[in-house]
Amino acid sequence: MNLSLMLLSQIMVMAIYIFFGFLGVRFHVLEESDSSHLASLVLYIINPALVFDAFQISFSMNKVRGFFLAVLASLLMHVLFLLFVHLFNRCFPMNAIERASLIYPNCGNLIVPLIGSVLGKEYVIYCCAFMGVQLIIFWTHGAYIIGGKEAMNLKKVIANPNIIAMLLGLLFFFNGWKLPEIPSLAIERTGACIAPVSMIVIGILIASSDLKSVFSRKRSWLVCLIRLLLMPMLCIFLLWLTRIPWMMARGPEILFVSFLAAAAPVAVNVTQLAGVYGKDSILASSINIMSVFLCILTMPLMTLAYQWIIM
Helix, strand or coil: CCHHHHHHHHHHHHHHHHHHHHHHHHCCCCCCCHHHHHHHHHHHHHHHHHHHHHCCCCCCHHHHHHHHHHHHHHHHHHHHHHHHHHHHHHHCCCCHHHHHHHHCECCCCCHHHHHHHHCCHHHHHHHHHHHHHHHHHHHHHHHHHHHCHHHCCHHHHHCCHHHHHHHHHHHHHHHCCCCCHHHHHHHHHHHCCHHHHHHHHHHHHHHCCCHHHHCCCHHHHHHHHHHHHHHHHHHHHHHHHHCHHHHCCCHHHHHHHHHHHHCCCECHHHHHHHHHCCCCHHHHHHHHHHHHHHHHHHHHHHHHHHHHHCC
């Protein structure tokens, strides 16, 4: 099946999970406050389990080269995002929430399960490369533009469960270590919960929001269209210009993972930090929800563009 069609089918599955969360609120089975508890479950338990499990694969130098190729591409993409937003902000002034929404995509909760479903478990390690790069930049630069100097927190990078899971996973991967069958199965099945639980959280937030207000904000439309269409196209141009995908065999397939992460909706962390530091959390939430709706169309379209130009 065509890659974009496979992606679309998996996005539709995610949409059904979102609908479950929406129905849960509408039928009073779930409440808006439940979203924060489920989000914490994803952040501190499910996603780290998935990240660690991604490295429980057989060691090979091709996988090592692929991982570091994905790290390089992810670094370049984030530099591109930062430069673009800096220049765009000079011509079209934007507030901190809008700038952060353009720079930081939701590469974890949405992309990791998509990659696992479309390409297979062995490709999730390349998504971890993008996540690692983004976590470092987000909790330094991203936290600074939203909350100022006091929000910059290297401890949150070092102590982040996903970073710890990645480092442990790399340690096991390079040494060829494997967990015993029972804990390995428990971690694998815990990580497999990420798609339904993460999407149910989004469904709860959507059900608790005023959708008319969400889609009536013109600036939110602009931010989402740049994040979901222009940013991915810039990444395709960057990859084509630098020739990075062709530095190794299967490079285009490996870097499709980084590209898909770069084409994702706005990171949920932007909304969370906006609430913590008294910024416009309603605007942040509106942009996030709108980007989730629109990505159902934009991500398959961007996948077609990547296939046509890169693959």
